[in-house]
Amino acid sequence: MDITVSHAQGHVPVTVLHVHGDVDASSYQDLIARAQEVCAAGTRDMLMDLSDVPYMSSSGLVALQSVAALLRGDEMSDLESGWGALHAVERDRDAGLQSHFKLFNPQPRVDHVLEVVGFKRFLEVYTDLEEAVASF
Amino acid sequence: MTTLSLCADLGDLAIVREFVARIGTDLDLDADVIYDLQLAVDEACANVINHGYGGQAGRLEVTVDPVKEGVQVVVRDWAGAFDPRTVPTPDVEAPLEERRLGGLGLFLMRKVMDDVSFAFDAEKGNTLRMVKRVRRRE
Numbered sequence: 001m002d003i004t005v006s007h008a009q010g011h012v013p014v015t016v017l018h019v020h021g022d023v024d025a026s027s028y029q030d031l032i033a034r035a036q037e038v039c040a041a042g043t044r045d046m047l048m049d050l051s052d053v054p055y056m057s058s059s060g061l062v063a064l065q066s067v068a069a070l071l072r073g074d075e076m077s078d079l080e081s082g083w084g085a086l087h088a089v090e091r092d093r094d095a096g097l098q099s100h101f102k103l104f105n106p107q108p109r110v111d112h113v114l115e116v117v118g119f120k121r122f123l124e125v126y127t128d129l130e131e132a133v134a135s136f
Numbered sequence: 137m138t139t140l141s142l143c144a145d146l147g148d149l150a151i152v153r154e155f156v157a158r159i160g161t162d163l164d165l166d167a168d169v170i171y172d173l174q175l176a177v178d179e180a181c182a183n184v185i186n187h188g189y190g191g192q193a194g195r196l197e198v199t200v201d202p203v204k205e206g207v208q209v210v211v212r213d214w215a216g217a218f219d220p221r222t223v224p225t226p227d228v229e230a231p232l233e234e235r236r237l238g239g240l241g242l243f244l245m246r247k248v249m250d251d252v253s254f255a256f257d258a259e260k261g262n263t264l265r266m267v268k269r270v271r272r273r274e
Binding site for chain 2: 022024025026055057058059061062109113116117
């Protein structure tokens, strides 16, 4: 599995993580580590491009859950954002949707697994890149 | 009977998936069925490697066979006895932030396969038997 990073500008700066290859128990920690790196470099909103991921096991799902938590945690710990950020997190929790971490273009079989485990009720999935970036 | 023997190493999971894909193709199975078999076997092997052997060296066997009702996969290991009742069932309705990690692998195995059963024998080790019902192509 390889990961490349690009940046796009929506209403806010969006980091796009392009994942290439299978995400399984041997590789999912690399995905989390890369997400941690870009978050440490300042990323607050992330789109994960899964269009080149032919296979994802439960380990990959754990990675998605961890990255979602990472982005929520960054915002919660960003005290400079003040009450606005804290209220935004509360809204996330009420709605269940993750507003700072979204998915782009998973292949049908990966998409099916996301559906089966209920992730699609909490992670927005886009198939149009411009629309995805603009949604942040 | 077609069996793959391997060392318990996460780096070999791709080999396991390729093995399942090759047999599935030989059996003329649909790509969606092959994907489900790969997912179930991958999850089973990852569980054995991570939790059974705990990252230590060990032996693992994967056998794929056509059976009357479809395809049978048997995963055998010689780690300690595994009791699936000790694995928590994940709450797939809960919001992400309230979910506990773990248990998803077994959940997915049961979701994509029609029969999943575990047995332990002191000599034969753990035997995980999974069957996917498949309608043969005309």
